[in-house]
Amino acid sequence: MNLMIIEDEVDIRQRLVQTIPWEEHGIHVAAEVGDGLDAWRMVERVKPDLLLLDIRLPGINGLDLAAKIRETDKDLKIIILSGHDDFEYARASIDIGVSHFLLKPAGNDEVLKAVLNAAGQLQCERSDRHERYLLETNWEQYLPKLKANFYESWMNGLYTDWQLKQQSEKLGIRLSDSHYFAVVVFEMDPLEEAEIRFSKQDMGLLQFSLYSITEESLRGSDCFVLHDSYGSILALFHSRSDEHEGEFQQRINFLAVKVLSVVKDCLKLTASAGIGSVFTDSGEAKHSLRLAKRALLSRVVYGHHLALHHHDLQIEEDQPSVWFQPASLRSLTVALDMEDEEHAKKAMEELIGELGQTATSAEIIQEQVLLLSSLLTQCIHTRNWSVAAVLQEDAALMYHLSSFVTREQIASFFRRIVRKILAFAAQRRNTGSSKLIQDMLHLIEEHIDTDISLQSMANRFYINSSYLSRMFKHNMKKSYSDYVIERKMLRARQYLIDGSKVHDAARMVGYINVGFFSKQFQKYWGVVPSEMRGIPG
Template sequence: MKLLIVEDEHHVRERIAEGIDWPSFGIEVAHAVGSGREAWTIVQKERIDIVLTDIRMPEMGGLELAKHVKRDFPHVKIILLTGHDDFEYAREGIEHGVLKYLVKPADNDEIVAAVLEAKELREREAAERHSIALLERQWKEHLPHLKGLFYKSWLQGRYAGWEIERRAHDLQVACLGRKLLPVALDMDPIPEGNERFRVSDRALVLFALYTMARDVLESEACAVVQDDDGVTAAVFMAAPEESDETLHARMNHAIDELLATVRMVLRLTASAGIGPVAADAQQLPRAYRMSRMALQERIVLGNDMAIPYRDTNPEEAGWVLLADLEKELELAIETGGPAGRRELVQRIMEAGFATDKPLADAKELLLRMVCQLARIVHAKGWTLRETLKGDYEAFAGFGSLLAKEQIAAWLQRMADRIGDTIAERRKSGTQLTIGEVERFIQERLHEEELSLYLAAESMYVNYSYLSRTFKEVTGQSFSDYVLRLRMEKAKELLGQGMKVYDAAERVGYRHVNYFSKSFQKYWGIKPSGMFRQPAP
């Protein structure tokens, strides 16, 4: 739930934005600004749920802001905060859809209570608008499209094994634990001089083939999708106990019926490429590639045919497993720790360097690991030499590794070095950002309008992220940090003999009385009593 705070008195604005632990109430302070015009710009650009605004402000007051918000964003809840206890303000505010009317000085508890009331109302209205029944209906309507995207991405090898299981479960696709037989279907070239279709109508007849395939083939035992290039993919499924011969017989009968339907309805021909049976979900992309390869054989064998794939050089399923492990290793290098990387290295060694593996396969897997590590580094725009530092020579000397234990130690060492470098640079980037904020504060300590929102805006950084990061690094909220610097600077200036009102102005206080109260509260003594002031 996003809250926008609009208050022209910066100390009040900072007190509300920084002095209340909003995240504990499920509230994110999207922005804290000093004018209604600035707030209106933000509401138009970002999703805001609640606006807490003062009434009297320069350029655009709170009531005018409420009028605009009510007109264009009626779901936004508005709370007015003002020092004028006037019935007319309240009445006009109600006309503009204002939820609450708080009279200054409203304490933090009052403000929190009002915002939470607005949050509850906003959530209740959203729930009513998006009721469970409506969501279920929309989900059912959208489910066929989502299933199609799932099958297409699966066939193209875009998912790791765990992703296939999770998405299949979420989309209620009964494909896990079943045999899978992919078939690629394509329209044969449209002959020149055809009376019904031109050569340029290829996209149209491809879509016609897809719709007919859905009518003839699609069922609980067969999924049909259209690939990115227009080829129709059909995945026949069978229980583990069903024999491959029975599955092929069922598939052949269905494909024959489809090709006959195409000839009868379109008076054109289509061909099919039949892949091998995939024993599990992770082997399906490979089997589908083979069905596409079989389809290409029509150049030699002719059109209007169902062509099975002839496997003359079978690919081992172990490489499919290693592809998944590589993805997990990359994730562990990017975000994990040494323990997670060690466990993955062990799994890679067990899968790829087993004692029964040929020497040529072991060498190829080592090259594959070298390429993957280099790709992770180069994708960030870094060089291997600057990333690996003292380990670069060991990386480049991978060809001298002879034993399985050496390879495992080498892979662990390189993964840890790259992972540590990523973590170090991510941390230094955070420190650099906080350093920029500290310079921003020092340069503008004399300005009254000094806020974390302005700092975030000038640095093109998210306000909530910067607020959280600043507190984690410095141990103080932005407003407490600024207050400390201002009080220390004021103490220093007064010690040099500067007049109170000049010192107040130098540290960003427009009103001397407010400065004196803040100084006394911070140091326990009035500024005029801490140091002897020079005679006027």
């Protein structure tokens, strides 16, 4: 720290400067002055941390100088060194805020101790001030996060009345100034299939953009905007002191529409808002949030780019739900069981056409979605398949049907499900038939010396011969009989080339009648068997 010594007696000043080991204790003598006026001008330039000051000085006395310096530098520590023990001097020193008052002739150790004590005080004060600054800075930095946690906890019903009052006061939130409150939920609408700038992987980024636009658009509108734990953008509105309920509702609606308009202008995409109920009792915040989210779900009925009100929701109590036509459901089930792709797709299109046509709320459409997904899940399970294996990445959507917000999303999803069920069935059929065909080919080679008819092969595998014939031709691109003849003729040709007699070659490929064998051989190779004997292969 920098020390400035102001003493008009030269010998005392030199002793103080030269004989006390200041540097060993981290004290640097920045200046030494013998005149009060010179000292005042020097203080402005040197900016010392510590001042060792005599009272009687030429130009201006030490107490007046100390008072003048104290007006411009509140932190400076002043040690008075005086040859007068008059109480008035001591009292004046205390009033000025002098740290220590020493009487001459004070020894070097006493002076050093007083200066170091003052330096320690200054260091503690600076440290405390720095910590207080950091605390205030951190508080300001984390205050928005703390407020967001407070509002989210409040809207989720996690506070009792006294906890709400206590927490709001801690955060400087004056809830008592507002009489009405309401929750609004903002979400980006699903991307259109034709959208090429963004994909589903960008929805997190788009929601953050929505948060930024909402926060900026509603700044100064008596509301707090937060990004909740589920990724939605929530805005809790407070009424103004002079607003009645109707005016408050109108202002919320106007501001919600404004946000949606700005989103469309900035992102060239649409968002929607769900507006919850107005409440006065702090415990009703959770109910307002729930209604806002329900209102947002009604996008599936009314479409996109809308500010949807909770009172637009129709509660279906005694009215029967609108289901699908039973014939349409049966057609889909039968087509999938028969693995009839054409009729399965046709039946699904009929069901999609019936989806939500007469629904008056999102809940009815959700029930229809649940019914249809249950039917398709049952179709998968009756074959001992797993939903995850058949649907792959779409399995997650099957487990979270509430994530659908438009009829288009629902229709696209169920079309994919039907395609995947049919494709999985074909894959399993081909995999199974491939193994069966391989087993058949192996048996044909193993029993080439017998009459391996199609019926005998069907009996061996307990399969209908007509179905086996079609499956074989589908996989091998030739009929079963043609393939067997081909294998027998190739094997017979090799036997003859190796030197076997005609009747032996016929027997080894399962022909009892040598004449019939010869005709078959000539028809296949264009020469009689005897002409093939001994010919190099």
